[in-house]
Amino acid sequence: MRLYKKCLHCGKELEGRTDKKFCDPQCKSSFQYQKEKERPERFYNKVDNQLKLNRKILKEYNKGGKVTVRAEMLLKLGFDPNFFTHYWKNQKDDVYLFVYEYGFLTRKENGKEKYVLVIWQDYMIKNPKQSKIN
Template sequence: MAKCLECGEVLTGRMGQKFCSEYCKSSYHYQKNKQKESSTYVRIDKQLKLNRSILKKYNSSGQSQIKKELLEKEGFDFRYYTHSWSAKNGNEYHFCYEYGFRNLADNGKFMLIMWQDYMK
């Protein structure tokens, strides 16, 4: 016997019916959308925190250069960052919280820096 996907009530209607009412149908889809939204949020939040912990691990001195492959091997995803900052010379840094990075495309390395008070 088929049951309503939302409230579990036994369905007496036509074959293939999934919900007992329009109310249950829209409530079900609303909940599902909300879940999807929150799982996207959780995934991005997790990636940002992972990025931060990787940057922290490789930037204990406050400023260093690190091979791009090494960061990627750790699971670093440089598409995710919390904000950006441009230096006076035009170099743009991306930050995951207080840890920043810049892609030095020419030598396959990343420049790692720490957020400073003057970077506003």
């Protein structure tokens, strides 16, 4: 007695074992891929994808080591300042948020929000105020 009469992916008539669900490995793979695509994205994937995007944007805009850019430019590209890997506080108590080796500091200048972009420096690790989020 056959459990499935047709391939779950393409609908072809099945031959062979009675518990067969797919006509070939490609249909099985395609079926699993479609099924996985329909599931909501897992939290870990959302965080990881946003961190990767943030790093890519910061890297693209920080070619000189220290740059100031309008926040709206980065936000339009999908940058989300709530996703970062660690922070560093300087002696003036400015808190730089970092996405791996690329950091940013939020500033208001002339009523507009801006980001000061920096790259991680060796001296930052020696600062006792530097901390990482676990």
